[in-house]
Amino acid sequence: MELHVVIEGRKDLAQQLYQQLRDAIENGRLTAGTQLPPSRLLAAQLGISRKTVSDTYSLLTYESYLVGHTGRGTFVMARPVQAERKQSAQDLACAQSLARWQALPAPLQHPTLEGCLRYEFIGGATTRAQFPQEDWRRCLQHALRCMAQGGSLYSQPEGLPVLRHAIAGHAAFSRGVACSDQDIVVCNGAQQALDLIARVVLEPGSLVAMEDPGYTPARLLFSAQGAQVLGIAVDEQGLQVAQIPDGVRLIYVTPSHQFPLGMPMSPARRLALLERARELGAIVIEDDYDSEFRYEGRPTDSLQSLDSRGVVAYVGTFSKSMLPQLRLGYAVLPPAIREAVIKAKKLTDCHTPTLTQWALAKFINDGCLHKHIRRCHGVYAGRRERILQRLEGDLAPWLEAVPSNAGFHMAALFRVAVDVPLLLALAKKVEVGLYSLADFFHDSPQRPGLFIGFGAIETLDIDPALDRLRDLLQQLAPAA
Structure with missing residues (x-):
């Protein structure tokens, strides 16, 4: 790796090199202990004489910026960094926007490994102990082989076809979701799915209705995009649909396992919610974050499976069934918003990393997920x-x-x-x-x-x- 030094013209070469190296050390770009290239290599890189580089190194060594070690090379010495004052948030034209973002809370923030309590x-x-490390390692090795065969092109923003097909089968089998491969968009966790849907549905000032209490990161996300979020009370049957006011453009619910209280939404409320969304012309986000784990009673249908008018965007995640660190999720989108969400995905991050996509597809298809x-x-x-x-x-x-x-x-x-x-x-x-x-x-x-x-x-x-x-x-x- 070459040292970043720019030499202009053929005059004052030693002075140019001296000033740039000294500035880099004083402002901390070259940190204490960094080894500089040998004088011969740096001279060849810059197209100047070796003597010019050697003399510059000697002068910086005399001024205690560098130190030479026989047989090892030339290194930057430790010295206080003279950093110039940087612009503060208050100095910027976007100060008000920055203050609003900085004031946001960080709910459900997981502790670091060092900060975990007993x-x-x-x-x-x-549960980390139950994760099948060997199966996942085998799937990752398969993914590396697939990537090696696929060249070096960017992938599709909606996700690899093999993974979308696997997800469609998994969602239909485990949750009764009615979908085809074309309805699936692979995301970096469920949170990105919420962000993408909100981007194409909401405008500043739009009304969003969601459960109260509810999933705070979703509320903060919608608010950050300029929406006005209305909390709708829940009871033992789930969201009280009758309280959803006119003008709402997006409705966010967790009908299978209400977050955070836990009760499921009753069948009558589900049908009422679909009808209310149709009246409003609203999109319903069904966040089905952990319903794979059911302990009592009969399984309930997903809200999406009851939707005959194409108003429900079903959001699923593998963070709860596998590991949160993988950041793998998906959305099953109604036709009306599908193309817009795919374009939003393309603009935000191009596509989810294909290594984990290939691995997850094999993990599902081999039966490891079930x-x-x-x-x-x-x-x-x-x-x-x-x-x-x-x-x-x-x-x-x-x-x-x-x-x-x-x-x-x-x-x-x-x-x-x-x-x-x-x-x-x-x-x-x-x-x-x-x-x-x-x-x-x-x-x-x-x-x-x-x-x-x-x-x-x-x-x-x-x-x-x-x-x-x-x-x-x-x-x-x-x-x-």
């Missing part, structure tokens, strides 16, 4: 059952579980008054990661409770963690 109830995290889901289902079912036993047992004086039959998180509402922020802070001190439901409410009155994810915590860790929670609740609300 007992972690965060939502959206999967086997992995079945394996995780048994693990999650056991964790869920143990948490419910504790909530109905020694934790019952303080907490009541919200009925839920899917996913790998649940909600529990407080029966008595508890200082929730204090509880969370104290729990953190005893290595228990707890999360409040308050972060998911927008317009509706908050209902104090806990959001309990059981994907990341090991089964044997549940009882010790809940023992610590019980001890803290006895201190904060002993009358219970």
